[in-house]
Structures are given as C-alpha cells and as structure tokens.
Amino acid sequence: MAKTAARPALVRSVPKSPTGIQGLDEITGGGLPRGRPTLVCGGPGCGKTILGMEFLINGARQFDEPGVFMSFEETIEDLAMNFASLGLDPRPLSVHKKLALDYVRIEPNEIQETGAYDLDGLFIRLGHAIDSVGAKRVVLDTIETLFAGLSDTRVLRAELRRLFNWLRTKGVTAIVTGERGEGTMTRHGLEEYITDCVIMLDHRVVEQNATRRLRVVKYRGSTHGANESPFFIDESGISVLPITSLGLQHSVSPGRLSTGVPALDEMVGGKGYFRGSSILVTGTAGSGKTSLAGYFAEAGCRRGESALYFAFEESAAQITRNMQSIGLDLEPCLRKGLLQIHAARPTTSGLEGHLSAMHRLVEEKKPRVVVVDPISNLIAVGTSLEVKAMLARLIDFMKVRQVTALFTSLTIDEGYPEGTDIGISSFMDTWLVLRNIERNGERIRTLDVLKSRGMPHSNQVREFVLTSQGLQLLDVVRDHGRVLIGSERSAHVAVDAVLARPEKRAPRR
Amino acid sequence: MSPKAGRRARKPGKARAATDRDFYDLRLYIAGQTARSLAALANLQKICDEHLEGRYRIEVIDLLERPQLASGDQILALPTLVRKLPEPIRKLVGDLSNTERALVGLDLRPRSPAT
Numbered sequence: 001m002a003k004t005a006a007r008p009a010l011v012r013s014v015p016k017s018p019t020g021i022q023g024l025d026e027i028t029g030g031g032l033p034r035g036r037p038t039l040v041c042g043g044p045g046c047g048k049t050i051l052g053m054e055f056l057i058n059g060a061r062q063f064d065e066p067g068v069f070m071s072f073e074e075t076i077e078d079l080a081m082n083f084a085s086l087g088l089d090p091r092p093l094s095v096h097k098k099l100a101l102d103y104v105r106i107e108p109n110e111i112q113e114t115g116a117y118d119l120d121g122l123f124i125r126l127g128h129a130i131d132s133v134g135a136k137r138v139v140l141d142t143i144e145t146l147f148a149g150l151s152d153t154r155v156l157r158a159e160l161r162r163l164f165n166w167l168r169t170k171g172v173t174a175i176v177t178g179e180r181g182e183g184t185m186t187r188h189g190l191e192e193y194i195t196d197c198v199i200m201l202d203h204r205v206v207e208q209n210a211t212r213r214l215r216v217v218k219y220r221g222s223t224h225g226a227n228e229s230p231f232f233i234d235e236s237g238i239s240v241l242p243i244t245s246l247g248l249q250h251s252v253s254p255g256r257l258s259t260g261v262p263a264l265d266e267m268v269g270g271k272g273y274f275r276g277s278s279i280l281v282t283g284t285a286g287s288g289k290t291s292l293a294g295y296f297a298e299a300g301c302r303r304g305e306s307a308l309y310f311a312f313e314e315s316a317a318q319i320t321r322n323m324q325s326i327g328l329d330l331e332p333c334l335r336k337g338l339l340q341i342h343a344a345r346p347t348t349s350g351l352e353g354h355l356s357a358m359h360r361l362v363e364e365k366k367p368r369v370v371v372v373d374p375i376s377n378l379i380a381v382g383t384s385l386e387v388k389a390m391l392a393r394l395i396d397f398m399k400v401r402q403v404t405a406l407f408t409s410l411t412i413d414e415g416y417p418e419g420t421d422i423g424i425s426s427f428m429d430t431w432l433v434l435r436n437i438e439r440n441g442e443r444i445r446t447l448d449v450l451k452s453r454g455m456p457h458s459n460q461v462r463e464f465v466l467t468s469q470g471l472q473l474l475d476v477v478r479d480h481g482r483v484l485i486g487s488e489r490s491a492h493v494a495v496d497a498v499l500a501r502p503e504k505r506a507p508r509r
Numbered sequence: 510m511s512p513k514a515g516r517r518a519r520k521p522g523k524a525r526a527a528t529d530r531d532f533y534d535l536r537l538y539i540a541g542q543t544a545r546s547l548a549a550l551a552n553l554q555k556i557c558d559e560h561l562e563g564r565y566r567i568e569v570i571d572l573l574e575r576p577q578l579a580s581g582d583q584i585l586a587l588p589t590l591v592r593k594l595p596e597p598i599r600k601l602v603g604d605l606s607n608t609e610r611a612l613v614g615l616d617l618r619p620r621s622p623a624t
Binding site: 102104105106107110111112113114115116117118119120121122124125127128146149150 | 538540545548549552572573576577579580583584585586587588589590597598599600601602603604605606607610611613614
C-alpha cells in the first residue's frame with residue numbers, strides 16, 4: 001500500500017534507467033538513476049558482477065542502450081565463459097558493437113612508481129570504449145583493485161572522484177562495484193564518492209539454506225523500497241522478489257471455471273471457481289487434496305487450457321499413476337502438452353529458488369490454471385513469515401495474470417482443520433476443507449466450503465468417496481434434521497430402499 | 510640513435526644475442542603535450558643519455574591521438590614508460606622525476622632488499 005502512496009512522488013523523481021532485472025526495477029521505482037553512477041557492494045560471491053553484466057546485456061538487448069564492461073578482476077574469456085552458462089553470453093553483443101568489453105590487468109609486481117602521475121590512461125581507455133559502441137551504460141568491476149596496484153592512495157582517491165564526476169558529465173548510467181570492507185560498505189570507502197544510489201547485496205546461510213538478499217541503501221531523489229529483498233540467481237540470471245506486495249490493483253474477472261467435479265461446482269455457486277481466483281484446499285494426510293487438485297488441472301486441460309502442476313511431494317509418474325486409480329487419466333493431457341508437472345523436493349533449493357522457478361515457469365508457459373501441491377511443504381525451506389510473504393507475492397503475481405491457482409495445504413491437527421500453518425487463508429478467495437474423520441470404527445471423508453468470496457456457496461459438510469470411478473460427492477441424507485454420514489448414512493439409505501420397495505411392488509399383487 | 514641501433518642489430522650470431530639483451534626498446538605513453546608529459550620525456554632522455562648511450566629506442570605514444578593503443582600495454586596511469594626490451598616487460602608509472610626509482614625500474618640499478 002506504501003507503493004500507492006509513493007506513486008505521485010515517482011513522477012517527480014529523477015530520470016531512471018531500467019535494469020530489466022526482474023523485481024529490481026520494481027524496488028527502485030523504475031531502475032537506476034539515469035546518467036549517474038550507482039554503487040553495488042557486497043561480499044565475495046554475492047552477485048555484484050552478475051548484476052552489472054545483466055544490467056548491460058538487458059540494456060543492449062531490450063532498451064537499445066549499448067554498454068561498456070570494464071573488468072578489473074576477470075579476463076574477458078573467463079567472464080564470457082561464466083556468463084554463457086547464465087544465458088548472458090556477452091560475446092555476440094560485443095561482435096555486434098552493442099557491448100564493449102575491456103579487461104584491465106593490474107600487475108603490482110610489474111609497476112614501479114617513479115613520480116607524479118594521474119589516471120588519464122584509464123579515462124582514455126574508458127572514453128574510447130564508450131565512443132566505440134556509443135555506450136549509455138558502463139560497469140566498472142571492481143575498480144578498487146586499483147588500490148592493489150598503485151600505492152599512492154591520495155592520488156587514487158582524487159582520481160576516482162574525478163572519474164565518477166567525469167562519468168556524470170558523460171551522461172552514462174554506471175554501476176561501480178565494490179567489495180565490502182570491515183565495518184564499511186566498501187574497502188576503500190567508495191560510498192564517499194558515489195552518493196546517488198547504493199545497493200547492497202548479501203549472501204548468507206540460514207539453517208543450511210543459502211539465501212541472497214538485496215537492499216537499496218540509498219537512492220537520492222527517489223523513493224525506494226527499503227526492505228531487504230530476497231533474490232535468486234539461476235540459469236536466466238537474477239530475479240529479485242520484493243517482499244512488499246504488488247498491491248491490490250489487479251482486475252477481476254466474472255468468468256467461472258469448473259472445479260473438475262460437477263457436484264462440487266454446485267456447491268460453489270453452481271458454476272465453479274472464479275477465473276483468476278486463488279483456491280486453498282486444506283486437509284489432513286490422505287484426505288484427498290491431491291485428488292481434488294488433479295481434477296482441477298484435468299478439467300482445465302479438457303477445456304483446452306494449459307495447466308501447470310507444481311508437485312512438492314510426489315513425482316510426476318506417481319501422481320499420474322495415483323490419479324489413474326481414481327479413474328482420472330492425466331496421460332492425454334500430458335501427451336498433448338497441456339498439462340505440465342514440475343516435481344521437486346522442497347529442499348533442493350531455497351524458498352527463493354522455488355518461488356523464482358515458479359514465477360519463471362508461469363511467465364514462460366503462460367498457464368491458465370496452476371496447482372501448487374502442497375504449499376505447506378515450502379515451510380520446510382523457509383521461516384513461516386518468509387513463506388507467508390512470498391506466497392502473498394506469488395498469489396498476487398498469478399492474480400495479475402488472471403491465472404486461477406489452487407493450493408493444497410496439509411493440516412496436522414485434526415481438531416483444527418480451519419487453521420493453516422502458514423496463515424495464508426486470508427489471501428485466498430475460496431477455501432475448501434477436507435476431513436478424514438474416524439467415527440464408529442470407520443473413516444469418513446468429508447468436504448465443505450469454508451468460504452468462497454463473491455458467490456453463494458453451500459454450507460453443508462458433504463461426504464465423498466474416492467472410487468475407481470472417481471471422486472463422488474454423496475447426496476445429502478437427512479434424518480430428523482441431522483445430516484447422516486458414513487455407515488449411518490448407508491444404513492439409512494438401505495432402510496429407505498427397503499421401505500420404498502413394497503410400495504412400488506404393491507400394485508402387482 | 511636509430512642508425513646505431515640498426516648497426517648493432519646487424520651483428521651476427523652470439524654477439525647479436527648478447528647485444529639484444531642490452532638493447533632497450535622503450536615506449537613512453539602520454540596524454541597530450543602537458544607539462545607532466547614533457548617532464549617525463551625530458552627525464553627519460555636524460556636517463557638514456559647517461560646510462561644507455563647508443564643502445565635504446567624511445568617511442569612516444571600520445572593516447573589522445575591513438576586511444577586504441579592504451580589497452581595493448583594495459584595502460585592506466587599516465588605517464589607510463591614501458592620497457593618492451595629487454596624482457597621481462599617493466600612498467601614505470603609517473604614522470605620519472607625520481608631517477609633512483611626509475612633506474613631500479615629499468616634494471617639499471619639493482620633492487621635494494623627493502624623493495
């Protein structure tokens with residue numbers, strides 16, 4: 001909501017250069033300050049170089065802004081090789097004069113200082129590189145290496161100050177990286193000279209899970225998210241996941257879609273879920289959550305819509321086989337490519353990893369329906385608060401894209417089926433509760449609609465069975481105003497049948 | 510100076526190798542005719558006259574005119590003197606006003622244990 005309040009301010013803020021990095025432009029309200037240097041600092045391996053390179057490559061590819069990458073640490077060959085594995089190979093862009101790469105080698109043993117000097121050589125090189133491609137963006141990674149090669153720090157400091165001012169007059173948007181120092185943002189105090197925008201990256205391990213965090217420390221002339229945001233590096237580069245939600249500005253659809261179970265459609269206003277809504281299915285172990293999710297996905301495929309199924313408990317093969325046992329054949333959907341099952345153990349990567357992979361797949365495959373089975377397993381890789389914040393973000397993300405999403409969640413305590421571990425029910429539009437009740441020596445499955453926003457819905461607790469013919473909701477049987485379930489119900493039905501028979505047969509006699 | 514260098518280079522066999530080791534191929538990088546550039550050139554000329562008589566060549570490269578040459582010798586600071594020959598390559602940063610350091614950098618004076 002802070003976002004909405006900040007909007008008028010954004011209009012007046014400094015001009016910005018979009019990074020094209022997922023999430024980062026959102027936090028910075030549009031990108032880095034245009035025509036000014038930005039300091040990106042953090043410890044070793046925190047992702048500074050990748051952020052810089054992605055900024056340049058996105059600039060060249062998406063925004064028609066050529067760039068210069070000046071590397072003080074890695075050779076161009078090493079850089080190219082490392083980045084090719086991230087889908088960010090700079091070489092083709094360099095061939096097409098969209099990117100100039102220059103490796104500045106500093107060999108302290110080779111250098112003897114013999115008198116007064118300045119860094120004009122560096123200025124000339126950088127200026128030449130900028131002119132050679134008409135660069136609008138520059139990355140200096142990591143310029144502090146100069147301090148290792150040249151001993152006169154007084155001169156160096158004066159020259160760096162001059163360099164950053166010169167970059168400003170050149171009008172290029174620059175990223176200057178710096179290694180974190182002891183108690184300072186950078187070892188040599190670059191933060192003194194670069195005051196327009198400072199971004200801090202962090203790579204830490206929490207409960208054996210490596211997590212990356214990004215924070216905009218300052219941004220002169222602009223509002224910005226001040227929180228630490230998790231970010232993730234995978235084969236497509238960096239994505240930042242702002243904890244702050246997108247807000248509630250997404251459009252809503254009056255369209256409806258089937259739950260996959262006709263009798264259940266009846267229970268939710270007669271027509272099924274709203275398109276673009278979020279559905280939560282909670283229940284204890286073995287209560288039929290995955291079956292309900294399977295029906296939902298299959299119904300989508302039958303309408304010819306693509307469905308994405310994220311499985312955190314079972315493999316794709318296991319899901320298909322188990323669905324077969326209740327008469328639900330997912331094979332045709334999988335063959336047609338309409339249904340895609342992505343199975344992963346929650347612990348294979350951090351929470352950010354899963355969420356970023358989910359974001360990416362939803363962006364890429366553009367499914368109309370999504371199943372996450374179960375979200376409760378994600379708790380295993382994050383703290384409850386984190387999971388909640390990130391799920392909120394995932395839900396918003398799908399709502400904006402009008403994707404109907406069904407989440408299952410395992411409840412442990414049978415006495416409290418309404419409580420979800422993650423406390424995410426308030427984000428959900430429809431909430432189905434499944435129970436597997438033990439009574440009089442039998443287990444009875446029930447289903448009820450705890451809530452369903454914007455539609456009249458059934459208030460009955462319905463009994464259902466999972467047979468080889470599928471999931472069947474049983475008709476409601478009442479006796480003296482009481483809803484009967486389990487063997488009580490079958491007994492009552494049987495008695496009714498017996499009582500009904502003589503009447504029917506009577507006329508024959 | 511260059512005729513002398515040429516004459517030496519024509520010497521055959523073993524003697525030639527020995528002279529090659531003595532021959533100094535120097536490149537001075539500057540940016541424009543600034544006072545510092547001129548000072549560096551004057552200081553270099555003086556050192557050569559005194560210590561390398563007849564066995565050196567100086568090439569002055571003005572990077573303002575040929576900026577593309579800066580990356581080849583990894584030039585950052587200016588002025589920079591690069592000793593291309595004899596090998597190994599040495600780089601002397603600054604205007605060469607500290608003759609002592611310049612001589613050490615050019616291997617014309619043994620490095621003191623402190624450095």
